[in-house]
Amino acid sequence: MSTGPRVIAAVLAGGVGSRMGAPRPKQLLSLEGRTIIERSIAAFESAPEVDEIVVLMVDEYVGEVEEIVARAGFAKVSRVLPGGTTRTDTSYAALTAVASAADDDLVLLHDAARPLVLPRTIAACVSALGEAGAVGVAVPSADTVVRVTEGRSGGEVIAQTPDRSSLRRMQTPQGFRLGVARRAYEAAMADPDLVATDDCGVVLRYLPEEEVRIVPGEEDNIKVTNPGDVEIAETLLRRRRAHDASGNAIAEGVS
Ligand SMILES: Nc1ccn([C@@H]2O[C@H](COP(=O)(O)OP(=O)(O)OP(=O)(O)O)[C@@H](O)[C@H]2O)c(=O)n1
Numbered sequence: 615m616s617t618g619p620r621v622i623a624a625v626l627a628g629g630v631g632s633r634m635g636a637p638r639p640k641q642l643l644s645l646e647g648r649t650i651i652e653r654s655i656a657a658f659e660s661a662p663e664v665d666e667i668v669v670l671m672v673d674e675y676v677g678e679v680e681e682i683v684a685r686a687g688f689a690k691v692s693r694v695l696p697g698g699t700t701r702t703d704t705s706y707a708a709l710t711a712v713a714s715a716a717d718d719d720l721v722l723l724h725d726a727a728r729p730l731v732l733p734r735t736i737a738a739c740v741s742a743l744g745e746a747g748a749v750g751v752a753v754p755s756a757d758t759v760v761r762v763t764e765g766r767s768g769g770e771v772i773a774q775t776p777d778r779s780s781l782r783r784m785q786t787p788q789g790f791r792l793g794v795a796r797r798a799y800e801a802a803m804a805d806p807d808l809v810a811t812d813d814c815g816v817v818l819r820y821l822p823e824e825e826v827r828i829v830p831g832e833e834d835n836i837k838v839t840n841p842g843d844v845e846i847a848e849t850l851l852r853r854r855r856a857h858d859a860s861g862n863a864i865a866e867g868v869s
């Protein structure tokens with residue numbers, strides 16, 4: 615039996631998918647025969663490093679996800695709970711749900727909308743948390759990224775072209791020692807001006823003394839966001855299967 619910290623994964627599925635524009639939250643859309651949320655949960659269910667999974671779902675669909683969990687036989691899922699109004703609220707709800715865990719235990723916060731996360735990425739996050747209190751998966755940017763401002767005659771103009779070599783695109787999982795995440799989120803939730811788009815950003819802002827370590831990610835750990843992304847994700851899944859069949863590469867936890 616492992617004597618190390620417990621590893622709890624929180625699958626964040628509290629969003630309604632407004633950019634996708636589907637009649638139901640995008641995490642309930644099918645990707646090659648399995649829902650996006652089922653694929654995301656499956657990645658953590660099959661990760662040997664993960665002990666427990668909590669799922670945060672849009673309130674009115676909690677029952678539906680409980681059925682998905684039961685049908686799939688996901689033994690690590692302890693609870694399916696309602697998410698919050700914003701992603702940050704949902705992350706906080708996840709931390710509240712694991713209130714009985716120790717400060718030294720680990721939490722991996724993952725977008726349900728990233729169903730292609732690989733086992734090696736989850737393993738790399740847990741491993742990095744052996745040395746750091748906060749870690750986030752990220753990839754370099756292949757595009758030049760600019761900061762914009764409003765131009766003299768309206769419209770956007772470029773204000774700055776940051777050095778691309780120091781830029782990364784954040785993905786999930788983002789992982790934390792629970793004590794670190796708890797302290798950061800207590801401060802964040804007390805801030806009336808809170809604006810956050812990811813969990814590493816919350817730690818960086820509210821615990822500036824805490825080093826947030828980057829874990830190199832995979833280009834294809836995409837966030838299914840806009841119409842068309844389902845087809846892209848299906849293509850990526852088929853490509854993985856083709857690689858598997860030819861004996862090359864890719865250890866995929868989900869199929
Ligand atoms: N209140 C929210 C909002 C988002 N999320 C989750 O955070 C992840 C990333 O968010 P995003 O891709 O923006 O999902 P949505 O909020 O559903 O999409 P949109 O912004 O287009 O409405 C998703 O897994 C989403 O379900 C969440 O748990 N709770």
Ligand SMILES: C[C@](O)(CO)[C@H](O)COP(=O)(O)O
Nearest residue numbers: 701725784785786811812837
């Ligand atoms: C957490 C995230 O996936 C990192 O890229 C992203 O910031 C979520 O943003 P969204 O607007 O909630 O999709």
